[in-house]
Amino acid sequence: MPSQFEATAGLAIGTTSGGTVTQATNKATGVTLNTESGQITMNAAALGDGAYVTFAVTNDRVSATDVVNVGHGSGGTAGGYVVVNSAVAAGSFKVTVGNVSGGSLSQAIVVNFAVQKGASS
Numbered sequence: 225m226p227s228q229f230e231a232t233a234g235l236a237i238g239t240t241s242g243g244t245v246t247q248a249t250n251k252a253t254g255v256t257l258n259t260e261s262g263q264i265t266m267n268a269a270a271l272g273d274g275a276y277v278t279f280a281v282t283n284d285r286v287s288a289t290d291v292v293n294v295g296h297g298s299g300g301t302a303g304g305y306v307v308v309n310s311a312v313a314a315g316s317f318k319v320t321v322g323n324v325s326g327g328s329l330s331q332a333i334v335v336n337f338a339v340q341k342g343a344s345s
Contacts, residue, residue, distance in 0.1 A: 240338065247279065251321065254280040261338040263297055266321065268332040276306075276322040281337070284315055289342040292317045300331035307335055 240260035247253050247267045255264055264281065271277060286292065292309045304325035311318040323329050
């Protein structure tokens, strides 16, 4: 079995096509980015301490069996946010962001993501 660095190009492992998108309106607004990896700049709307928000990412490169890795890439208070992938479906995934800073934050954080192709059998 090849390692992730020996895998055939185009399978969303190793080097991938990337892109960026900025969220409009509020932190719950969905975005569309059809790349295997990328950065999502969130809206700077307030997120209270202990509050969580989920938004959808429409992405035609994602299959229901894929693993989508997400994380707080930059912007905002370091360590002030928890960022997780909360669902994966064919053509989309969901990102949940929580404020664990101890106070309300109004920051446009950048969420990084990468799709790892999976299989059901």
